[in-house]
Amino acid sequence: MKKLRVAILGSGNIGTDLMIKIQRSEFLDCVLFIGRNLSSPGMAKAINMGINVSDESIRAIEKNPNCCDLVFDCTSAKNAIHHWEILEKLGKIVVDLTPAKLGGLCIPAVNLEESVKQKNVNMVTCGGQASIPIAFAIGKTHKNIEYIEVVSSIASKSAGPATRLNLDEYIDTTEYGVKIFSKAKTTKAILNLNPATPCIDMQTTIFAKVDKANLEELKMEIDLIVEKIKSYVPGYQLLVPPIYENGRIVVMVKAIGLGDYLPKYAGNLDIINCAAITVAEEYAKNRNHG
Amino acid sequence: MIDILISDPTLRDGNHAVSHQLSAKQVAIYCEAANKAKVPIVEVGHGNGLGASSLQVGIALESDKVLLETARKNLSNSKLGIHVIPGFATIKRDLQLAIDIGVDVIRVASHCSEADITQRHISYAREKGKEVYGVLMMSHMVSATLLVEEAKKMELYGAEGIIIMDSAGAYLPNSVTEKISALTSSLNIPVGFHAHNNLGLAIANSITALEAGATILDGTARGFGAGAGNAQLEVLVAVLNKLGYNTNIDFYKILDASEIAELEIMQNIPVIKSESIVSGLAGVFSGFSKQVKRLAKEFNVDQRDIYFALGEKKVVAGQEDIIIEVVMEILKKDKHE
Amino acid sequence: MNSLSNSTFIQQDCERSCTDVELLRPLSNKNILITGGTGFIGKWISEMIIYLNKQFGFNTKIYLLARDIETFKSEYPTISKNVNIFFIEQDVKYISELPSDINYVVNAACSPDSREHVSQPLKTIDTILKGTSAVLETSYRLPDLENILHVSSNYIYGNVTKLNQKNIFESDLGVMECNSIHSAYGEAKRMAETLCSIYRNQHRLPITIVRPFAFIGPYQKLDKPWAVNSFIREALIGGNIRILGNENNVRSYMYGSDMAYWMLRILSVEYTGEIYNVGSDEAISILELSKLITKLFNRNIEVTSRYTKDNHNKIHSLVPDISKAKSLDLTNTFSLNESLARTIKWNQLFNNVYS
Numbered sequence: 001m002k003k004l005r006v007a008i009l010g011s012g013n014i015g016t017d018l019m020i021k022i023q024r025s026e027f028l029d030c031v032l033f034i035g036r037n038l039s040s041p042g043m044a045k046a047i048n049m050g051i052n053v054s055d056e057s058i059r060a061i062e063k064n065p066n067c068c069d070l071v072f073d074c075t076s077a078k079n080a081i082h083h084w085e086i087l088e089k090l091g092k093i094v095v096d097l098t099p100a101k102l103g104g105l106c107i108p109a110v111n112l113e114e115s116v117k118q119k120n121v122n123m124v125t126c127g128g129q130a131s132i133p134i135a136f137a138i139g140k141t142h143k144n145i146e147y148i149e150v151v152s153s154i155a156s157k158s159a160g161p162a163t164r165l166n167l168d169e170y171i172d173t174t175e176y177g178v179k180i181f182s183k184a185k186t187t188k189a190i191l192n193l194n195p196a197t198p199c200i201d202m203q204t205t206i207f208a209k210v211d212k213a214n215l216e217e218l219k220m221e222i223d224l225i226v227e228k229i230k231s232y233v234p235g236y237q238l239l240v241p242p243i244y245e246n247g248r249i250v251v252m253v254k255a256i257g258l259g260d261y262l263p264k265y266a267g268n269l270d271i272i273n274c275a276a277i278t279v280a281e282e283y284a285k286n287r288n289h290g
Numbered sequence: 291m292i293d294i295l296i297s298d299p300t301l302r303d304g305n306h307a308v309s310h311q312l313s314a315k316q317v318a319i320y321c322e323a324a325n326k327a328k329v330p331i332v333e334v335g336h337g338n339g340l341g342a343s344s345l346q347v348g349i350a351l352e353s354d355k356v357l358l359e360t361a362r363k364n365l366s367n368s369k370l371g372i373h374v375i376p377g378f379a380t381i382k383r384d385l386q387l388a389i390d391i392g393v394d395v396i397r398v399a400s401h402c403s404e405a406d407i408t409q410r411h412i413s414y415a416r417e418k419g420k421e422v423y424g425v426l427m428m429s430h431m432v433s434a435t436l437l438v439e440e441a442k443k444m445e446l447y448g449a450e451g452i453i454i455m456d457s458a459g460a461y462l463p464n465s466v467t468e469k470i471s472a473l474t475s476s477l478n479i480p481v482g483f484h485a486h487n488n489l490g491l492a493i494a495n496s497i498t499a500l501e502a503g504a505t506i507l508d509g510t511a512r513g514f515g516a517g518a519g520n521a522q523l524e525v526l527v528a529v530l531n532k533l534g535y536n537t538n539i540d541f542y543k544i545l546d547a548s549e550i551a552e553l554e555i556m557q558n559i560p561v562i563k564s565e566s567i568v569s570g571l572a573g574v575f576s577g578f579s580k581q582v583k584r585l586a587k588e589f590n591v592d593q594r595d596i597y598f599a600l601g602e603k604k605v606v607a608g609q610e611d612i613i614i615e616v617v618m619e620i621l622k623k624d625k626h627e
Numbered sequence: 628m629n630s631l632s633n634s635t636f637i638q639q640d641c642e643r644s645c646t647d648v649e650l651l652r653p654l655s656n657k658n659i660l661i662t663g664g665t666g667f668i669g670k671w672i673s674e675m676i677i678y679l680n681k682q683f684g685f686n687t688k689i690y691l692l693a694r695d696i697e698t699f700k701s702e703y704p705t706i707s708k709n710v711n712i713f714f715i716e717q718d719v720k721y722i723s724e725l726p727s728d729i730n731y732v733v734n735a736a737c738s739p740d741s742r743e744h745v746s747q748p749l750k751t752i753d754t755i756l757k758g759t760s761a762v763l764e765t766s767y768r769l770p771d772l773e774n775i776l777h778v779s780s781n782y783i784y785g786n787v788t789k790l791n792q793k794n795i796f797e798s799d800l801g802v803m804e805c806n807s808i809h810s811a812y813g814e815a816k817r818m819a820e821t822l823c824s825i826y827r828n829q830h831r832l833p834i835t836i837v838r839p840f841a842f843i844g845p846y847q848k849l850d851k852p853w854a855v856n857s858f859i860r861e862a863l864i865g866g867n868i869r870i871l872g873n874e875n876n877v878r879s880y881m882y883g884s885d886m887a888y889w890m891l892r893i894l895s896v897e898y899t900g901e902i903y904n905v906g907s908d909e910a911i912s913i914l915e916l917s918k919l920i921t922k923l924f925n926r927n928i929e930v931t932s933r934y935t936k937d938n939h940n941k942i943h944s945l946v947p948d949i950s951k952a953k954s955l956d957l958t959n960t961f962s963l964n965e966s967l968a969r970t971i972k973w974n975q976l977f978n979n980v981y982s
Contacts, residue, residue, distance in 0.1 A: 196605075
């Protein structure tokens with residue numbers, strides 16, 4: 001099978017972890033790892049692994065437009081906008097891991113097939129990848145949901161300076177994603193950083209306010225969708241199956257990382273990367289069939 | 291000249307005690323009374339602050355908008371304060387609204403080790419010309435050295451004073467002295483203490499803080515607040531008067547305000563219940579108490595077991611969902627035994 | 628419509644600060660690179676060069692190097708549209724080639740925003756150290772290089788500022804709490820000076836170091852949580868002034884156009900490896916400063932102080948001794964009162980937030 005040639009823009013933790021994961025893919029070939037500085041730890045890792053690297057940022061692709069078919073953007077929302085202007089003209093597919101929201105939101109367990117019809121897909125947020133499939137299942141089994149809320153706790157150690165500075169953007173993007181997929185009237189996202197040692201695993205609770213809970217059907221839907229997520233995020237698990245208490249449905253899930261580039265507590269990073277790879281692989285499969 | 295700046299979160303921390311069900315009318319009544327007593331700062335809102343009304347920590351009866359507008363109308367001598375935790379409240383959705391309504395004092399809070407998340411909110415509020423404080427919650431959980439480091443960050447972000455909270459009511463006086471002295475000798479700005487009464491030390495700890503150099507203290511009418519409640523404001527004012535400190539608060543009027551509060555806004559006057567003692571010993575956030583009580587009853591689990599399990603997990607304020615997880619774990623364990 | 632344009636306002640300031648045009652002649656027909664070019668220092672040096680080109684036919688070219696040029700271009704059209712100003716959009720840490728016609732380099736990259744120093748200390752250190760070494764390494768290969776002005780900081784004086792109440796000499800050196808994240812900026816700035824001396828010694832690079840103190844004036848961002856900035860901001864938006872920390876602490880402020888003239892003068896002096904404090908020696912207590920600002924507004928402004936008692940008896944003074952700069956015929960042409968008045972007026976006229 002011919003592999004899809006992919007490039008990674010951004011040599012931080014997300015980009016580097018993505019690169020390591022792609023090495024295991026039957027469908028993807030990481031042809032270029034792009035940053036701005038050859039001496040960053042991510043670059044060193046890539047060079048050690050024998051992957052082509054560039055420190056020329058988006059110019060690396062502009063200079064050699066035929067180098068790849070798909071680009072993972074792991075930079076920042078601001079840069080992603082600028083990159084898309086260029087990559088769209090070059091006809092590249094972009095899997096966007098920043099909160100830029102230029103393309104449609106993609107949650108592989110929910111809308112994988114639809115997503116790959118677009119040239120730019122956005123991976124929402126880590127909390128969104130963990131909570132939206134559950135919110136979607138609640139939306140599927142309940143009508144007229146008044147309100148859905150998702151609360152994520154992550155290990156303080158797994159939240160870098162950029163995450164801390166951009167909590168508001170995380171909240172906005174996650175709330176937007178939950179709303180779109182659950183069709184709830186209002187949504188809310190909350191993020192807690194917990195400094196406890198040993199580090200806590202990423203944990204997410206989904207609350208829904210519904211008139212009447214349909215737990216039987218919801219349980220079935222959730223079991224199905226959790227299995228689906230597990231097929232691409234092995235460390236994803238249902239911690240507390242749906243219960244109805246105090247007028248609210250409560251479901252808790254957690255995500256343990258694969259421990260590729262960052263240790264296992266960084267489940268938040270793992271889940272968004274696994275999702276991004278899944279959508280890229282779908283593009284690859286379609287191309288082979290098409 | 292005020293020696294000690296008193297901030298009164300009766301209508302904020304007290305909201306925890308009634309599962310965030312304070313009504314606009316109650317807010318109006320207490321604001322009027324506190325305003326008459328010339329309480330310098332009256333803090334109003336959901337127990338977990340601005341934008342925190344949620345299934346996670348409790349849906350408030352009134353929106354932030356209603357609470358703050360009502361308070362604004364009834365405060366003229368006193369400044370209107372709010373508590374803001376980034377992660378719950380965003381600048382665009384919540385803080386802008388509060389500033390438009392006309393809050394005077396903004397206290398931006400984070401867990402004691404996570405001051406970085408307050409930079410944007412503190413800067414924004416300062417740029418809008420507001421009086422801004424940094425608040426470190428659950429401050430018993432880190433050492434004095436680490437606490438100073440976080441507090442200094444907030445000072446550099448533009449905070450005009452740092453308040454450490456004994457959110458779990460876990461402090462003994464000697465640790466109050468240690469932490470407050472460390473802060474006052476390292477910071478250029480005033481330092482404050484927010485007490486909880488789980489171990490019966492709220493007033494004693496507040497006075498200890500003051501002796502160690504703190505100049506800002508929080509107190510609530512009848513101690514109305516999360517868990518076992520806060521330092522009782524009218525007692526605090528009496529003790530401060532007796533010690534010769536000036537708070538600018540009218541003593542008779544604050545006594546009146548506390549009567550009004552008891553009559554109009556409290557379902558129960560805070561007492562130190564058995565579970566509060568356990569909660570304090572386990573170092574668990576006081577705001578958890580209502581949900582722990584409800585879930586313990588609902589699933590027939592011992593509250594004390596829940597508190598000790600939460601303490602072991604080192605949960606922080608805002609992680610109320612973990613109570614459910616803990617209850618489920620206890621149930622599972624019970625089944626096996 | 629304002630009768631006075633922003634550019635006229637600024638050019639008037641430049642004219643006053645430029646006490647002896649002939650001293651800057653060495654820069655005529657030369658090309659200057661400024662890293663961190665879109666900051667306060669970069670803007671003012673650009674304005675001064677624009678003035679010299681226009682009034683005295685200097686024909687000096689400026690390259691401004693910064694990461695985000697687009698925002699700057701839209702915010703400061705008078706600078707960015709000038710025919711003698713060119714832009715290099717790049718991260719200073721990663722430069723490896725520079726235009727070969729550069730004769731002078733002003734290394735002013737890294738934000739002095741203390742909020743960023745503590746929330747992003749690693750980025751701060753990287754920008755200062757990797758940035759400085761990239762600039763020096765690349766400058767080494769410039770064929771017609773005459774001098775590099777390395778912009779250090781008064782932070783490198785460490786606790787001298789806490790120990791002394793007299794003005795700080797270039798030879799004074801204090802210690803710093805090396806195990807604190809609050810030292811990230813200061814320690815990196817110290818190390819950067821060491822890098823400069825290494826490049827000077829090992830690679831024979833001509834480098835002059837300046838250590839700036841506090842500045843004020845147009846282009847100074849009032850959102851910064853520093854005393855003078857927040858006092859002026861509060862006064863402009865109708866609030867009261869709160870002094871944080873000891874009101875008896877002593878500071879001084881240099882006006883933007885004076886700073887620009889000083890920087891260019893020091894840049895153009897024949898290279899001697901000297902270090903110069905750049906600032907004002909007109910000392911004032913924070914309390915007196917707040918009163919001075921209050922007097923410049925036509926309304927009653929309440930001034931209150933907030934501090935911890937522990938530190939109230941320790942007076943912290945941060946005022947440079949500038950006799951070395953004076954030996955180069957440099958003076959502060961704007962008094963503190965004039966600097967404040969001018970800053971307030973500029974913000975009222977030209978800053979959308981306050982006008």
